[in-house]
Amino acid sequence: MRKKPITGHTDVFGLVGHPVRHSLSPAMYNTLFAQFDIDAVYLAFDVDPAEAERVSDMIRVMGLVGVNLTVPFKERILGGLDGLTAASRESGAVNVVTQIEGSLMGYNTDGEGFVRSLEEENGPNPKGIHAVILGAGGAARAVASGLLDRGASRITFLNRTRARAVQAAEALQASFMAADFDVRSLAAKDFFDAASSAQLVVNCTSGPASDVVSSFDVRALDHAASWVDINYWMSTPPAQAACKEAGIRFHDGLGMLAHQGALAFELFTGHPVTGGEIRRFLDRSS
Ligand code: ATR
16 A cells, blocks of 8 residues: 655556546556555546547646556557657557656557467467468557567458458568568458467457357367467456367466556666566456
């Protein structure tokens, strides 16, 4: 628990999204601030999506020191920031903003968080692998960027909207020129064709796509392949049971959640924190 009183000097951080009321972030960051005796508070701001253009100015005007962004602002904040990391450009999305002397810097910690969790859970080493990514939104692009940064050689995007997957592949190709990309439909046949040469499948589609994803035949994968579902809130992710039956290793999204949060906390405060410390908090809260 917080020992210091909140004063005029207390730094204000927050989560900007819609919806945000269910979020564990305020409890998590405030616990960490207390643990490290940092004079800061973290709040949740439920912002009307119609106000997206004004979010960056709100951060500046209110003097927020750092902000996490969630749906639907991760993409829509890009134009209002003063600087972007390579990972956020490649992802086309920002999940962390820090403010220093009125200047806003955008980061994306999802991709690095993803590869750190894969490493921690003894998943496949990204170097030289073919990864099949289901989805082509901000999260899919961030995961692809993290894998490519660690040497993945081929990425196949399977997405409902082809144009979005093409855009993702083109944006990433500009940074990772030696890698191969292909784009397919989010359909059982396309999954079957792509899966046989893949060492890793990552489901980055959101909940409503579960029916399609559960129709995929995971037996098309090699036995040594792994499947990750980044939808950490799902009690029964679509391919989990089929992977178990087929002997394919399955990872839930909690590791990625913990590691991207640890990276964000360090960007906010300069205090290194391990994914394990965040994970312990999440385990206690669930
Ligand atoms: P995030 O920030 O989590 O990546 P997003 O950008 O909204 O969220 O991306 C959601 C992903 O889930 C997209 O790949 C989306 O496909 P489209 O690009 O075609 O929209 C996918 N998705 C969401 N609902 C879907 C559905 N009912 N069927 C198939 N794919 C779906």
